[in-house]
Amino acid sequence: MREGGQVFTFDMLLALILVMLIVTTSGLAITMARKQASEYVSRYSLERTASDADDILVRSPGEPDTWQKNPQELEVPGIAKLEKDTGEVIPNRISGPKLAQLRDMMRGSNWNPENDSIQAIMGLFGGTEKFEISIWSGDNQIAKIWPGWDEEENSGVENSLEVAVAERLALGRYGDLRYFSGRVYKSEGGEKVYPPENFEIAPNELEIYDWYLILKASDERGLPISVYINAEHPGPTPYKFNKPGENILPDEHGGMDDSLHTGTNTVQIWSRGKTRYVVQTLRRRDPGVLSAGTIPTDPRENGP
Structure with missing residues (x-):
């Protein structure tokens, strides 16, 4: 009976091991490439x-x-x-x-x-x-x-392990007029209390904005001007401009948030002596940038 057989030489064994290493390495490379592609797609x-x-x-x-x-x-x-x-x-x-x-x-x-x-x-x-x-x-x-x-x-x-940030340039107003008196001119002396007028505050705006009352007077020697918010003369202490020609804010004015409420609000002006001025109710997010140069003066800019 004849029996056949095959003898593997050392060189052939090394060749088989090399082929196995190449196949294994190629498999790892494909896996890494797939992972990188998946991470790229996820990031994108x-x-x-x-x-x-x-x-x-x-x-x-x-x-x-x-x-x-x-x-x-x-x-x-x-x-x-x-x-x-x-x-x-x-x-x-x-x-x-x-x-x-x-x-x-x-x-x-x-x-x-x-x-x-x-x-x-x-x-x-x-x-x-x-x-x-x-x-x-x-x-x-x-x-x-x-x-x-x-x-x-x-x-x-x-x-978070991974964060994506996108930025866009947009315009927004620090100040948005809610009441504009127009130019109020009083040529006679004495006191005058003007009828109250209304302005609106939408829901949640009291919480996201700070609110200020602005007065611009043309007469530096003008007598004190008082403005009532949600109160009528004579009523609780008004916002008082002792020197209208010098201050755009009432003395020690820390904002008027406590005087306001959501919905319809009223403003009433109490003037003494001869004067010419403009009263504005301004909403502003950052009180640190409040300055005369940034006060809006056109009531037509008020909108949704």
Whole structure:
């Protein structure tokens, strides 16, 4: 009986080992390439989501375009302003009331992912709650919000393994006129109390803005001028401009937030002596930049 056999030489054994190493190394290379490709796609998707969210927020008024009046109807978030007369969108111009409503919707007590309006906000960021919105003016941060911002110290971004940031340049007003007296001229001496007039404050605006009363007088020698907010003469202590020609704010004026409320507010002027002046009610987020040079004087600029 003949028996056959095959003898492996040492050279052949080395060749087989080399082939196995090449196959194993190639498999590891393919796995690493797939992982890198997956990480790249994930990173690109994260950056694209942040970029698209920024574009939609600042370039769109949202859907419906007046959603700030009834936030529960929100379908697509957007904070771009509408032109007052034509209703056309003004891209990259922030609407104060819309920003205030968005901020309020993201309070811990209002943030319920089961609500359609909250789902609309999450949908803008890829269906997640892990995001934050910051608004800067130069080096000053004037707003920073995230889901539950009033209950948590931070959004958790510091602990995230990967973060995508998108920035857009947008215009917003530090000051927005809510009452404008026009030029008030009083040529006779003595006292005069003018009839009260109204101005409106939208929901949540008291919390997101600081409020100031501005007076610009042309007569440096004018007698004191007093302005009542939600009170009529003679009433509680008014905001008093002792030297109208020198001060644009009442003496020791720390803001008028405590005198205001949401809805309709009243303003009444009490003047003494001859004078010519303009009274303005101004909302302003950062009191540190308050100056005569930045006071808006055109009442037509007031809008949604």
